[in-house]
Amino acid sequence: MSTATMTAPADKKSHSLALKAGLLLVGIHVFVGLLTLVWLPYDPTAMAGGRLEGPSLLHWLGTDRLGRDLFTQMMIGSRIALIVGIGAVTIGAIIGVTLGLLAAFASKWLDDALAATLDILIAFPTLLIAMLVVAASDTANLWSAIIALGIALSAIVARLTRILAKRVLVMDYITAARTSGSSWPKIVAIHILPNIWPTLSVNFALQFGLAVIAEASLSYLGLGAPPPNASWGRILQEAQGTVYTAPLGAIAPGIALVSLAIGVNLLADGLRDTIDPTRRAR
Amino acid sequence: MTALLSLENLSVHAGGKALVSNLSLSLNRGERLGLIGESGSGKSLTSLAATGLLPTGLSASGSAILAGKQVIGASDRELNKLRGTAVAIVFQEPLTALDPLMRVGKQVAEPLARRAQRDGAPLSGAALDKAVLALLDEVALPDPQRMATSYPHELSGGQRQRIAIAMALACKPDLLIADEPTTALDVTTQAEILGLLDRLVRERNMALLFISHDLPVVANTVERVVVLRQGETVEAGNVAEVFGNPRHDYTKSLLAAARRLDDAMEGRA
Ligand SMILES: Nc1ncnc2c1ncn2[C@@H]1O[C@H](COP(=O)(O)OP(=O)(O)OP(=O)(O)O)[C@@H](O)[C@H]1O
Ligand SMILES: [Mg+2]
Numbered sequence: 001m002s003t004a005t006m007t008a009p010a011d012k013k014s015h016s017l018a019l020k021a022g023l024l025l026v027g028i029h030v031f032v033g034l035l036t037l038v039w040l041p042y043d044p045t046a047m048a049g050g051r052l053e054g055p056s057l058l059h060w061l062g063t064d065r066l067g068r069d070l071f072t073q074m075m076i077g078s079r080i081a082l083i084v085g086i087g088a089v090t091i092g093a094i095i096g097v098t099l100g101l102l103a104a105f106a107s108k109w110l111d112d113a114l115a116a117t118l119d120i121l122i123a124f125p126t127l128l129i130a131m132l133v134v135a136a137s138d139t140a141n142l143w144s145a146i147i148a149l150g151i152a153l154s155a156i157v158a159r160l161t162r163i164l165a166k167r168v169l170v171m172d173y174i175t176a177a178r179t180s181g182s183s184w185p186k187i188v189a190i191h192i193l194p195n196i197w198p199t200l201s202v203n204f205a206l207q208f209g210l211a212v213i214a215e216a217s218l219s220y221l222g223l224g225a226p227p228p229n230a231s232w233g234r235i236l237q238e239a240q241g242t243v244y245t246a247p248l249g250a251i252a253p254g255i256a257l258v259s260l261a262i263g264v265n266l267l268a269d270g271l272r273d274t275i276d277p278t279r280r281a282r
Numbered sequence: 283m284t285a286l287l288s289l290e291n292l293s294v295h296a297g298g299k300a301l302v303s304n305l306s307l308s309l310n311r312g313e314r315l316g317l318i319g320e321s322g323s324g325k326s327l328t329s330l331a332a333t334g335l336l337p338t339g340l341s342a343s344g345s346a347i348l349a350g351k352q353v354i355g356a357s358d359r360e361l362n363k364l365r366g367t368a369v370a371i372v373f374q375e376p377l378t379a380l381d382p383l384m385r386v387g388k389q390v391a392e393p394l395a396r397r398a399q400r401d402g403a404p405l406s407g408a409a410l411d412k413a414v415l416a417l418l419d420e421v422a423l424p425d426p427q428r429m430a431t432s433y434p435h436e437l438s439g440g441q442r443q444r445i446a447i448a449m450a451l452a453c454k455p456d457l458l459i460a461d462e463p464t465t466a467l468d469v470t471t472q473a474e475i476l477g478l479l480d481r482l483v484r485e486r487n488m489a490l491l492f493i494s495h496d497l498p499v500v501a502n503t504v505e506r507v508v509v510l511r512q513g514e515t516v517e518a519g520n521v522a523e524v525f526g527n528p529r530h531d532y533t534k535s536l537l538a539a540a541r542r543l544d545d546a547m548e549g550r551a
Contacts (some may be wrong), residue, residue, distance in 0.1 A: 108339065172379040173389075175335055176446070180393035180453050181366020181400075184358075190392070194383050277433040278382055 019270025025263025029256075033079035042069040044076055045228045052246045061248050064238060073230035074252055080231040081212045081260055084146055088211035089204050091150025096157025097200070101188065103158065104165035115162065121155035127214050129155075134223045142225035145218050149211045160203055164196035198272045205268030209261030216257060232257055284350060285310050286368075286457050286489050287332060291344035292354075294327045294336065294513070302327050302513040304344070311456060314483065314490040316500040316521070318536070319510030325493045326374075328510070329459045332491075333369050334361040349456060366396055370450035372479075374462040376442035380434040386445045387430025390414045394452040421448045422478060440471035444478070451482065458483060459491045464499065476503060497540035501525055509533050 042048040047067035054062045061070035103114040121129065126149070133148035168174065168191065177187050216233025218224035225231050232253035239249025273279045285308040294302040302324040309315050317325050331342040334353045346353040349368035353361065370393075373379040381389060391414050398405040398413075405413055411430075418426035421444040434442055443463060450458060460479060464472040476499065483490045494500050500507060500521070507524050509517040509532065516530045528534045 170337070172373040172375060173381045175330075176371065176373065176379055176449060177392070178335060179333060179365050179369065179371045180449065181362050181396055182392070183362065190384070191381050195381065276383065278435050 016270070018266045019274070022263050022265070022267030022270050025259050026267050029078045029082060029260050029263065032075050033082045036075045036079045040072050040075065042072045044068060044072045044230055048072075052242060054246070055248065061252050062246060064235075064246075064249055065242055070235070070249060070252065073235055074232070074256060076230045077232040077235060077253065077256060078260075080142065080225060080229060081215070081257070083142070084149070084215040084231070085208040085212045085260075085264070087143075087146040088149035088153055088215075089208050091147060092153030092157050092207060092211075093200075093204060095151065095154035097161050099154065099158035100161025101165055101192070103162040104169060105184070111162075115159070118155050118159045118162075122159060126152040126156075126210060127217050130214055130218060131221070131223060134218065142229060142231075145215055145224045148218075149214055152214075153207050153211060156207065157200070157203070160200065161196060164199055165192055168192050168195045198276045201275075202265075202268045202272055205264045208264045212260060213257060216253070285347075286349060287491070288347045289328075289332060289345070290347075292328065292331060292346050293343045294324065294331050294340055295343070296340050300513055301340070302331065302510075305508070305510070305513075305515055307508050307518065309457065309489045309491060311489050312487050313506070314492060314504040316504035316507040317491060317493045317510065318495060318497065318500050318507055320495055320536070322512075323510040324513040325495075325510060326461055327513075329371065329461055329491060329493060333365060333371065333459070334358075366393065366400060366453055368455060369457040369459060370453040370455035371459040371461060372443070372446050372450050372463045375466050376439055376446050377434065377466075379446045380442055382434055385431055385433060386437065386442075387411075387414050387418075390417055390430075390445065390448050390452055392452075393449055397453050417448045417452060418445075420451065420482075421445075422474075423448075438471075439467050440475060443467065443471075443475055447475075447478065447482070451486075454486075455488060457489045457491065459493070461493045462495070465494070465496070472499070479503070497525070497536060509536070 045068065048069040049059055049063045049067055051065055051067045052063060053059055053067075056062070059069050059071065061074060064070055064073070099114065099118075103111050103118075106114065129152035130145065130148040133151055134144050137144045137148075174187060174191060177191060212232075215224050215231060216236060219231045219233030220237040222237075224233055227234070236250055236253045239246065239253075243250045288308040290306050292302065292305045293300055305324075305328055307315060317328060319325055327336070327340070330336050332346045332348060332353060334356060336342055342354050344354065348364055351360065351364055353364070380386065391410055394413055394417065395405050395410055398410075414430055415426045418429055423429050423441060423444050429437070429441070429445075434445070437445065443466075447463075458479075463479065464475050467475060479490070480503065482488070490504065492500065492504050494503075505521060506519065507517075507521055508515055509524065509530070511532045517524055517528065517533045524533065525537060528537055
């Protein structure tokens with residue numbers, strides 16, 4: 001108890017710092033993403049200036065090779081990245097948690113079969129699975145990319161959920177709840193999900209970053225959102241031919257990607273620490 | 283009067299291996315029975331089999347009749363009716379017996395509300411809170427108000443075990459199974475918890491199935507014992523008889539190992 005109280009202030013500080021930094025980074029992207037719905041500096045598809053202009057007061061990040069304002073495209077990229085991240089993680093979470101719980105409760109052979117299938121799926125890179133799913137659907141658009149990424153991520157979520165749920169299932173408090181007559185759905189809702197949630201949520205944050213980067217890669221390969229949707233991956237792809245003359249076209253999407261991914265992870269870490277009473281300083 | 287719990291030739295298997303073999307015992311309301319044996323002898327599995335809570339991969343055969351219902355082979359739904367009312371278990375390790383992420387008041391409220399629901403007199407809101415505090419008071423926890431809003435890691439081992447006992451009592455069980463409820467506690471706390479169990483079992487006229495490998499503790503707590511070794515019953519009978527005049531070598535060695543037994547027996551006599 002005494003060590004807990006002694007380390008509490010320092011812990012609390014670093015926790016809340018992570019939370020604040022995460023909130024700030026994610027907040028900026030969310031703000032910009034929402035802003036694009038009502039206001040943009042320039043028409044993203046129109047020639048707003050000369051080709052490949054450098055940064056100026058009129059064009060903060062310069063223009064691309066068609067003379068479009070890069071900052072405008074980056075703003076739209078924030079919105080797309082958020083939609084992709086939230087969409088893919090939500091799909092991955094729903095499918096993955098359901099499958100994982102199923103496996104945890106299943107009879108031994110079904111559990112083994114599911115576990116083996118998941119291991120094989122996870123052995124393939126997320127991007128490869130997503131490419132196969134997108135290729136299998138007729139049209140490549142933002143939603144096919146999101147669904148593909150969600151499906152690819154669900155295998156990772158399922159495996160983690162299975163392991164975490166199994167660990168909770170053997171706890172005495174589960175047996176105690178069953179002894180006192182709790183039904184399984186109730187036990188899942190009030191004991192299992194809350195206890196696996198802290199670890200899962202941190203994993204979701206990792207996957208959010210993974211999904212945004214994977215979408216960028218899909219776009220880069222021409223399998224993501226088609227133009228005029230300026231996802232960061234597409235901006236990167238279009239900038240690659242002119243990277244020596246106008247490096248900002250490649251640097252800006254890179255920084256945006258990394259800042260969002262780090263922000264989401266910091267936010268998830270910080271949130272977990274405030275949710276989990278054993279980590280929370282009183 | 284039919285027994286509250288009656289095990290006949292109960293066996294537990296894992297694959298082809300027998301972990302408990304042909305165990306028979308019976309327990310009436312108000313009676314206290316000790317199940318003793320060294321670690322791994324099948325004590326916990328017996329109690330789990332008797333309540334239909336065996337982990338997957340293990341199977342039970344024979345007969346286990348709890349409150350007039352056959353447990354072996356019963357569906358989870360049928361068992362659920364028995365579980366919330368006829369029997370409750372207090373586990374060995376108080377830390378893992380409580381959900382680390384739930385305030386203990388809420389953990390006590392869960393079975394309390396369920397039992398009230400089943401009795402046709404649902405409890406909620408302030409009435410439920412009051413019932414929780416009354417129960418915490420009954421297990422002699424200081425400052426129930428503050429306790430109820432604590433998380434398990436904020437309590438001592440003894441306090442946690444009192445919460446676990448309160449959760450078991452919330453079910454108003456006819457049979458209380460205590461699976462080494464004091465093993466994880468220091469000696470003073472151990473004595474307090476045993477005293478508490480003793481009082482509660484008497485006040486509520488429950489049957490007690492007391493599992494332990496601590497012979498002095500068993501001798502002080504129960505009237506009859508069943509001695510298990512590698513899943514086999516080696517001896518059964520009155521505490522004074524079994525401990526005073528052990529017939530089986532295994533029981534003798536157990537007794538020899540329990541050096542404090544003499545003091546305990548003197549305490550009884
Ligand atoms: N899920 C399981 N699968 C296979 N074997 C098991 C399982 N659970 C327990 N066993 C085995 O069954 C035997 C009896 O276990 P049990 O938990 O009943 O022992 P115990 O008498 O309660 O011991 P302790 O005093 O250490 O709690 C042990 O040898 C154990 O290895
Ligand atoms: Mg045991």
